[in-house]
Amino acid sequence: MAFDPMLQRQIMGRFATGVTVVTTRYGDGEVTGMTANAVMSLSLDPPLVVVSVDKKTTMHGCLQEGQCYAINILARDQEALSTQFATPGPKDFSDLDLMEGETGAPILTGTLGYLDCKLTEVLSAGDHDMYVGEIVAGNLGEGDPLLFYSGKYRELAELKDA
Ligand SMILES: Cc1cc2nc3c(=O)[nH]c(=O)nc-3n(C[C@H](O)[C@H](O)[C@H](O)COP(=O)(O)O)c2cc1C
Known part of the structure; x- marks a missing residue:
């Protein structure tokens, strides 16, 4: 019998992560983004990262079309951005302070850092x-x-007597 997906979620939920907003530019210059924590550094030489994207999301098709993305690592005071980009459907960038990456993907400001990437490969893995x-x-x-x-959502606590 297949492993219970709810239990998988709960167990993997014990693996604390940061939060990112993955953005892209596609089509006639439209932009979109999606909150993602299934993000990983994959290789240093060549420099590769990977993002796992649910096939049901709008972002899935946009990434295929755009062939690029930026990973924006959110700061503690950017929880509202995470909520905004975790809501399905078109994303409103009009109130956001942005830069344009080399690939054309939008870069959010006030983050802990960003990576601007061109898509090199798409590996199918189940529903993502x-x-x-x-x-x-x-x-x-x-x-x-x-x-x-x-x-x-959580924040870092300084360890006492560390
Ligand atoms: C903290 C957090 C992390 C998430 N990580 C991912 C992820 O790594 N991959 C993914 O496909 N969806 C992830 N999601 C869900 C998407 O953000 C959500 O499905 C979003 O609405 C997709 O928008 P879209 O369908 O308009 O593209 C995450 C949501 C939250 C709140």
């Missing part, structure tokens, strides 16, 4: 696809991270 991207640009920001653990 793995979008492998080669990093063409990136930069660091400052601040504390927004974390996701056990289905809730």
Whole structure:
């Protein structure tokens, strides 16, 4: 019998992660984005990252079309952005402070850092696809991270007596 997907979610929810917004530019210059924590550094030489994208999302087709994406790593004070980009459907960028990446993907400001990537490979894996991207640009920001653990947003606590 297949493993219970709810239990898989709960167990993997114990694996604390940061939170990103993955953005792309596609079609006639339209932009969209999606909150994602299934993001991983894949290779240093060549510099590759991967994002796992649910085939049911709008983002899935947009990434295929755009052939590029940026991973924007959210800061603690950007929880509202995470909520906004986790809501299905068109995303409103009009109030956001943006830069344009080398690939054309929108880069959010005020983040802890970003990676601008061109799509190199799509690996199918069950109900998700793995979008492998080669990093063409990136930069660091400052601040504390927004974390996701056990289905809730969290923040770093300094360890006492560490
Ligand atoms: C913290 C968090 C992390 C998420 N990580 C992913 C992810 O890695 N991959 C994914 O496909 N969806 C992920 N989602 C869900 C998408 O953000 C959500 O399905 C979104 O509405 C997709 O928008 P779209 O269908 O308009 O593209 C995550 C949601 C949250 C709140």
